[in-house]
Amino acid sequence: MRPGLPTAAETARAVRAGIQVVRTEVLPRAERALGVARARWLFRSFRLGHGVAAYGTVSARNDGHAELGDKLTFLGGMLPTSVACYEGARLLVGAETQFNYGVSLEAWESVQIGARCMFASFVRVSDRDGQRISPIIIEDDVWVAHGAILLPGVRIGARSVVSAGSIVSQDVPPDSLAMGNPARSMSLDLVAREASSA
């Protein structure tokens, strides 16, 4: 064999390395760029922050004042996410908040969501339930788990967790776990963090 030409093994190694680069570098970046472009189009009637990405179908509607923060993520899945801000309403979403598929977010008067929150699949947040309209406030770093429903007028404190399937009808203090129907809150220190030695 002539010197300088790669052997079969070397060629195979180079090809594998190339495939690896495409899989770990090129494709994720392309997906991300596509997500950002799709979000720009979907949320064209919103005031939109930088780096908002929509990886799945989102039905978005804004007839009021809707502001989305930087670096939001809308994941795709078996059902579209829906974000609606009706006439005269205010919808604010803080930076780096993530929405899984099937989330339904409706603002008829005012819905405020803090930064770094997580909304799991099929969570419903609406400040109108057919009887009354009352603003919803969700503070920073809140995690709302699968299928939870937040009723009008509730305020979820910072760093709290709403467990799956809960129906929240009363305010949840900061650093709490809300659970059940109607949801009751307990300190996260009691069930999820190292208990204080007090």
Next chain:
Amino acid sequence: MSPRETLRTFIVDTFFVDDFGDDDSFLRKGLIDSTGMMELVAFIETEFHIKLDDKELVPENLDSLSRVAAFVTRKQSLSKAS
């Protein structure tokens, strides 16, 4: 039965744990999880006819058998006084 014995029986029967000390932390020993804690709260409310406020659901009140027993006794005497 004293509150402490009632509570111990409930915890043993419901969470299938025995062999735990009166001062063992439910959380640190992994005896009761979050849903279990909700069950314990519901049990306390029906069994001792007291109403717990969400603000009272903190480790100082509920994280070990002796703390729960002391808390229940305190709540009962408060509700009797009022």
